Amino acid sequence: MITGFFSSRGRPYIYGRVTLPRFGVSTDVPFLLDTGADSSCLHFRHTSELVVPESSLGNESSVGGIGGNAAYYREPAMVTFAYGSGGIDEVSYNIDLALSYSDATLGLPSLLGRDILDDWHIEYSRKRNLLRCMI
Amino acid sequence: MPRVEFPSYLDKEETLRSLRRSETMMKHYFKVRPALLEKYPDQWILWDGESVIHACDTGAEMIRHIRENNINTRNMEIDHLETNPTRMIL
Numbered sequence: 001m002i003t004g005f006f007s008s009r010g011r012p013y014i015y016g017r018v019t020l021p022r023f024g025v026s027t028d029v030p031f032l033l034d035t036g037a038d039s040s041c042l043h044f045r046h047t048s049e050l051v052v053p054e055s056s057l058g059n060e061s062s063v064g065g066i067g068g069n070a071a072y073y074r075e076p077a078m079v080t081f082a083y084g085s086g087g088i089d090e091v092s093y094n095i096d097l098a099l100s101y102s103d104a105t106l107g108l109p110s111l112l113g114r115d116i117l118d119d120w121h122i123e124y125s126r127k128r129n130l131l132r133c134m135i
Numbered sequence: 136m137p138r139v140e141f142p143s144y145l146d147k148e149e150t151l152r153s154l155r156r157s158e159t160m161m162k163h164y165f166k167v168r169p170a171l172l173e174k175y176p177d178q179w180i181l182w183d184g185e186s187v188i189h190a191c192d193t194g195a196e197m198i199r200h201i202r203e204n205n206i207n208t209r210n211m212e213i214d215h216l217e218t219n220p221t222r223m224i225l
Contacts, residue, residue: 090150093139
């Protein structure tokens with residue numbers, strides 16, 4: 001089981017470690033669970049931590065959201081989550097992660113989309129402060 | 136689904152320790168956030184786990200400060216302490 005938590009504004013989060021194998025860099029990311037997102041993405045706050053120059057990324061694509069379209073780079077990534085009681089084991093996924101380097105996304109959380117969520121059975125109860133994901 | 140084995144070139148124990156540490160720190164931040172909201176209303180803040188090391192009015196100013204001072208923001212929180220939150224995520 002992967003255990004998540006709710007922010008002070010009640011948003012559901014799960015921590016994952018993102019690794020970009022092509023660059024050998026990793027960072028921990030509090031992902032907002034978003035069943036409306038087709039794929040997972042990192043916004044400026046976390047892409048800046050990976051210290052990968054934007055010029056070394058390719059595969060630019062336009063991603064549409066409620067607020068309009070924005071440019072993202074798609075990069076092969078591994079996302080690892082702590083699994084089991086006390087987080088003593090791991091579960092990892094290889095996905096094409098969308099990366100935004102736009103300053104305008106500074107205040108936006110990074111999103112965990114259905115490319116990973118579809119592998120989970122999720123128990124969600126804000127009232128009980130319960131967020132658990134089973135594989 | 137694209138689930139994979141954890142690669143041997145990475146340190147699994149360190150990865151799990153880091154994830155636990157990050158989550159603990161964020162939960163701690165949620166506890167101190169109400170006090171920070173009172174002290175820095177409507178400001179952007181950079182919090183290093185113990186105290187606010189920079190506060191300013193806009194996100195652009197915050198990014199400039201981080202870049203100019205070459206600050207590594209890992210294990211820090213950057214937050215906009217809105218007293219009347221209007222920005223919703225859809």
